[in-house]
Amino acid sequence: MRENYLLRCPACGRSFPDRYTLDCPSGCNALLRTVYAERRLTPKNLPGIFRYSDWLPVEGYLDIDAGPVSYESVGLAREFGLSNLTISFSGYWPERGGGMKTCSFKELEAQPTVLRLREKGAGVLQVSSAGNTGRAFCEVSGLTGAPIVVVVPTAAADRLWTTVPAENVCLITVDGDYFDSIAFGREVCSLPGIVPEGGAKNVARRDGMGTVMLDATLALGRLPDCYFQAVGSGTGGIAAWEAAERLVADGRFGSRLPALHLSQNLPFAPMVRAWEVGRQEIVPEVDMPDVEAAIARVSAGVLTNRHPPWGVRGGVYDALAASGGRMYAVSNDDARSAGRLFADTEEIDLDPAAAVAVASLSRAVEGGFIGPKERVLLNVTGGGYERAAEDLDRYPIEPFIRAAAGAAFEGDLRDAVSAWLAEQGVTVRA
Numbered sequence: 001m002r003e004n005y006l007l008r009c010p011a012c013g014r015s016f017p018d019r020y021t022l023d024c025p026s027g028c029n030a031l032l033r034t035v036y037a038e039r040r041l042t043p044k045n046l047p048g049i050f051r052y053s054d055w056l057p058v059e060g061y062l063d064i065d066a067g068p069v070s071y072e073s074v075g076l077a078r079e080f081g082l083s084n085l086t087i088s089f090s091g092y093w094p095e096r097g098g099g100m101k102t103c104s105f106k107e108l109e110a111q112p113t114v115l116r117l118r119e120k121g122a123g124v125l126q127v128s129s130a131g132n133t134g135r136a137f138c139e140v141s142g143l144t145g146a147p148i149v150v151v152v153p154t155a156a157a158d159r160l161w162t163t164v165p166a167e168n169v170c171l172i173t174v175d176g177d178y179f180d181s182i183a184f185g186r187e188v189c190s191l192p193g194i195v196p197e198g199g200a201k202n203v204a205r206r207d208g209m210g211t212v213m214l215d216a217t218l219a220l221g222r223l224p225d226c227y228f229q230a231v232g233s234g235t236g237g238i239a240a241w242e243a244a245e246r247l248v249a250d251g252r253f254g255s256r257l258p259a260l261h262l263s264q265n266l267p268f269a270p271m272v273r274a275w276e277v278g279r280q281e282i283v284p285e286v287d288m289p290d291v292e293a294a295i296a297r298v299s300a301g302v303l304t305n306r307h308p309p310w311g312v313r314g315g316v317y318d319a320l321a322a323s324g325g326r327m328y329a330v331s332n333d334d335a336r337s338a339g340r341l342f343a344d345t346e347e348i349d350l351d352p353a354a355a356v357a358v359a360s361l362s363r364a365v366e367g368g369f370i371g372p373k374e375r376v377l378l379n380v381t382g383g384g385y386e387r388a389a390e391d392l393d394r395y396p397i398e399p400f401i402r403a404a405a406g407a408a409f410e411g412d413l414r415d416a417v418s419a420w421l422a423e424q425g426v427t428v429r430a
């Protein structure tokens, strides 16, 4: 059977079939990309993001009706004096068709990732998260029955809930921040049968997020001129760039890549600092001084990734450079005012991270970095929590293991996860 896509390494140029592959077999330091057999995008009559399954690394689809919703803004556009503002909303907003019940665009990543893993038969997924990603994966686990291991900072545990019972989640809370959860998650993956979902390296996550660019471009009839998003890892920015490149190659939507306008939340803005001096490497002492204190002070905790895929080939730096992009550092106060303005003009509440993106758009308008007639795409990456709390059932996920600060994944902890795996029908060999 002909594969509907291959993976390609942008560094060495090698192409190969996907085996839930996260790294180039030749060892290149690059993000692998999908190359789809279909060069033209034909939306399918399938639910949610599977409408765009031509450009997702899966063969089938999930029966989940939760995709981005793109519409032309009136209220916020008027406020900012923009004549062409498209909002792509990922969250819960039934009046507009927004069906992401965990309220963030992380569902765009979770759905194709769970399906890709199931189709490749690779094992049980392990996800490390600061909250939204974990919640999205738990929801998809609840909807599909896929077993997953989720590792989050203890302080983020109350962000882990689903709107359907999720029986197959092994939640591990770790005393520490997102960085500590990632480190612990890596250790958990030493258990045979558990596979890291891969973060930015996972093409299903990136192409799932890329559906925002596809959806908005189809709504607009052409590619936008610029794209606004708040970033922690920047994976959404890379995804937007990759999707835009595919749309350019499709040939029907214009030939210019949208400029990426990516924002971070002060005082934690390592990518902004590196970008401002044109550095392709993040230097922790320079770009993340007093890191713990800085992370503790941001209003959008999901934007605090200490190891973003910045300088890697095909990463955030390349995406910004290729698209003629710009970065913004947004204060908590500016983000809060922007969130209020959005709620007043568009009538839905925002995730604090999405409010950072709205504040960056305000700054771009004030600074004249974009013109009033430009076609602007604002990626509203999360929102609708208030509506979701009113309408939907909420099932908290109880921790299966609580790991103390600095705990190693060994002894009882390891035995407990092995026993859980065995209950899931996964045979542990070592």
Ligand SMILES: Cc1ncc(COP(=O)(O)O)c(C=O)c1O
Pocket (backbone or CB within 6 Å): 104, 105, 106, 132, 133, 230, 231, 232, 233, 234, 235, 236, 237, 302, 303, 351, 353, 354, 381, 382
């Ligand atoms: C609501 C929301 N917006 C934006 C982001 C940043 O996404 P990324 O940097 O992975 O593109 C996140 C990350 O968790 C998020 O939850």
